[in-house]
Amino acid sequence: MSRSPGAVVTSTPSTTGTDPAIEAIDLVKTYGKGTKSVRALAGVSFTATSGIVLGLLGPNGAGKSTTVKILSTLSTPDSGSVTVAGVDVRRHPDQVRRLIGYVSQKPAFDPIGTGRENLELQGRIHGMSGRNARRRADELLERFGLGEAANRLASKWSGGMQRKLDVAMGLIHRPRVLFLDEPTTGLDPEARVDMWAEISKLATDDRLTVLLTTHYLDEADSLAARLVIVDRGRVVATGSPDQLKSSLGGDSVHAELAHADRHDRVRRAVEAVPGVTRVTVDGTALRAWVPDGAAALPGMLAALGEAGIALASVSVARPSLDDVYLHYAGRSFQQAEEVRA
Amino acid sequence: MSTFVGHSRLLTLRSLRTLSRQPAYLLFTLVQPMVWLLLFGQLFRRIAELPGFGAASYVEYLTPGLVVMTAMMTAGWSGTSFIQDMERGVMDRNLTSPVSRAALITGSLAHQAVTTVVQSLIVFGVGLATGARYRGGIRGVVVVLACAVLLALIFAALSDAIALLVRQQEALIGVSQFLAMPLAFLSSVMMAPALMPGWVGDVARFNPVDWAAVASREALTSTPDWGLVLDRGALLLALAIVMGWLATRAFRAYQRSI
Ligand SMILES: Nc1ncnc2c1ncn2[C@@H]1O[C@H](COP(=O)(O)OP(=O)(O)O)[C@@H](O)[C@H]1O
Numbered sequence: 001m002s003r004s005p006g007a008v009v010t011s012t013p014s015t016t017g018t019d020p021a022i023e024a025i026d027l028v029k030t031y032g033k034g035t036k037s038v039r040a041l042a043g044v045s046f047t048a049t050s051g052i053v054l055g056l057l058g059p060n061g062a063g064k065s066t067t068v069k070i071l072s073t074l075s076t077p078d079s080g081s082v083t084v085a086g087v088d089v090r091r092h093p094d095q096v097r098r099l100i101g102y103v104s105q106k107p108a109f110d111p112i113g114t115g116r117e118n119l120e121l122q123g124r125i126h127g128m129s130g131r132n133a134r135r136r137a138d139e140l141l142e143r144f145g146l147g148e149a150a151n152r153l154a155s156k157w158s159g160g161m162q163r164k165l166d167v168a169m170g171l172i173h174r175p176r177v178l179f180l181d182e183p184t185t186g187l188d189p190e191a192r193v194d195m196w197a198e199i200s201k202l203a204t205d206d207r208l209t210v211l212l213t214t215h216y217l218d219e220a221d222s223l224a225a226r227l228v229i230v231d232r233g234r235v236v237a238t239g240s241p242d243q244l245k246s247s248l249g250g251d252s253v254h255a256e257l258a259h260a261d262r263h264d265r266v267r268r269a270v271e272a273v274p275g276v277t278r279v280t281v282d283g284t285a286l287r288a289w290v291p292d293g294a295a296a297l298p299g300m301l302a303a304l305g306e307a308g309i310a311l312a313s314v315s316v317a318r319p320s321l322d323d324v325y326l327h328y329a330g331r332s333f334q335q336a337e338e339v340r341a
Numbered sequence: 342m343s344t345f346v347g348h349s350r351l352l353t354l355r356s357l358r359t360l361s362r363q364p365a366y367l368l369f370t371l372v373q374p375m376v377w378l379l380l381f382g383q384l385f386r387r388i389a390e391l392p393g394f395g396a397a398s399y400v401e402y403l404t405p406g407l408v409v410m411t412a413m414m415t416a417g418w419s420g421t422s423f424i425q426d427m428e429r430g431v432m433d434r435n436l437t438s439p440v441s442r443a444a445l446i447t448g449s450l451a452h453q454a455v456t457t458v459v460q461s462l463i464v465f466g467v468g469l470a471t472g473a474r475y476r477g478g479i480r481g482v483v484v485v486l487a488c489a490v491l492l493a494l495i496f497a498a499l500s501d502a503i504a505l506l507v508r509q510q511e512a513l514i515g516v517s518q519f520l521a522m523p524l525a526f527l528s529s530v531m532m533a534p535a536l537m538p539g540w541v542g543d544v545a546r547f548n549p550v551d552w553a554a555v556a557s558r559e560a561l562t563s564t565p566d567w568g569l570v571l572d573r574g575a576l577l578l579a580l581a582i583v584m585g586w587l588a589t590r591a592f593r594a595y596q597r598s599i
């Protein structure tokens with residue numbers, strides 16, 4: 001852990017003696033040579049305990065796909081080491097390939113095959129008998145609600161169904177670790193929510209370890225038990241979404257002042273409230289940061305009342321992952337995405 | 342080894358299924374040889390009357406050469422299905438599965454072999470209809486098919502390897518067009534060796550298209566020189582094995598670039 005260049009917020013020690021499902025140490029990867037070379041990864045380290053959804057969150061070009069390609073034996077790092085399900089990826093790629101499912105960012109089914117043909121072929125490639133592959137394909141078609149379309153060419157399916165087929169193909173051989181590279185990018189909102197439900201079932205019902213990459217903050221927030229935030233080839237923060245948000249100093253209390261004056265008096269009154277770490281006043285907007293907004297609110301209201309300050313409204317906000325990203329990456333997520341576009 | 346055989350079978354079946362659902366691809370690459378056969382076969386009919394040409398008619402001379410030329414040209418497109426697999430995530434999924442690399446190549450080559458046999462029979466049929474006679478009989482035709490398949494394997498493996506190296510459709514087509522035309526013309530496909538300029542004959546001796554054309558024409562004569570056929574056939578087989586091996590190696594280059 002200490003080798004991670006970014007902030008490590010969590011401190012939950014592994015309670016079991018088992019190896020982590022995924023361990024990446026100091027991955028460095030450069031594409032191309034000379035002046036045109038691109039440093040995709042500049043020392044990425046993280047671990048995932050088994051049976052969780054780990055979210056790799058970052059803007060486009062952060063190095064998410066590169067990391068997943070290395071973990072899934074597709075690509076090799078310039079330096080660094082990786083183990084997946086306890087197996088050294090660089091030394092025993094063949095073993096790792098039996099233990100993982102890989103769903104790439106690009107659609108990976110054969111459009112000229114039917115859904116069932118795609119699934120059965122994938123099962124057979126993993127050494128399943130014809131009958132077992134057929135049975136497992138049926139099971140997955142059923143589970144993902146693809147049964148009715150099973151015998152139609154996959155190229156004729158909707159985008160959401162096609163993406164589910166990709167995921168189902170990654171599951172056919174019951175892998176221990178599943179890599180999902182941007183599984184919901186390009187899907188309509190309904191299909192996204194549908195996919196979210198399937199993904200969250202994977203870790204709970206199937207006890208799979210899932211590494212999910214995404215550039216959607218809301219997706220990372222709702223699916224990942226643990227987040228690794230990457231920016232420009234580096235890990236900038238790790239922890240559960242809640243831990244990361246709390247690490248920013250807790251909640252912020254927003255109050256709208258009735259009058260835009262007496263700022264010094266306002267500030268002094270609020271700063272005196274126990275727990276308040278920072279106060280800003282700008283026009284009629286008052287913001288105060290506290291570890292626990294609900295607990296601090298009565299004290300703040302009392303202090304402002306005593307000082308004779310009238311309020312128009314007041315609200316408490318939890319920090320968002322946007323705030324987390326801004327804090328650790330030093331730029332807003334929005335901005336980071338725009339730089340690439 | 343058994344995974345190699347099993348995977349080769351699965352991937353061959355997949356590609357034949359694709360072929361059966363898109364049979365138009367078979368015809369697409371037949372346009373050019375048909376034009377040559379019908380146009381040049383008639384246009385240059387009197388070439389066969391030149392002293393020393395040594396064939397009953399030009400169409401009869403041209404047909405086996407066009408069979409092997411078609412095999413080469415069509416095989417040059419083989420890599421495009423790899424590129425389609427790369428543009429989708431199919432290639433990456435395969436490479437993260439425990440699939441044998443050699444089986445990926447074998448599947449592609451088996452598909453190409455079937456395509457070649459079907460196309461060759463069509464060219465033979467059109468040749469027959471325009472006056473060619475195959476004096477070597479069924480045996481001769483089978484030998485021509487074998488030569489065409491070996492030549493197709495050589496160029497399909499080369500095309501697959503290039504696809505893995507350049508990873509772009511346009512670049513692949515460019516490279517294979519750049520190779521195909523000179524190889525077709527610097528051979529005895531169109532013109533009898535006795536009447537070729539000396540240097541073309543010298544170059545042709547190192548040209549696999551010429552090996553296949555020479556062996557094919559010989560096998561179709563009424564009294565073939567089997568030694569010559571075997572010699573050229575062995576060269577084709579050896580080169581096909583080398584190319585298949587190279588194509589399998591090219592996966593490493595692909596994986597280094599992604
Ligand atoms: N095959 C490649 N060749 C050259 N550069 C690449 C290649 N793949 C990725 N890159 C570059 O590496 C960086 C990280 O890319 P990637 O891992 O795909 O980011 P993400 O998945 O987070 O959007 C980007 O600058 C990208 O342009």
Ligand SMILES: [Mg+2]
Pocket residue numbers: 061064065066105182
């Ligand atoms: Mg990506």
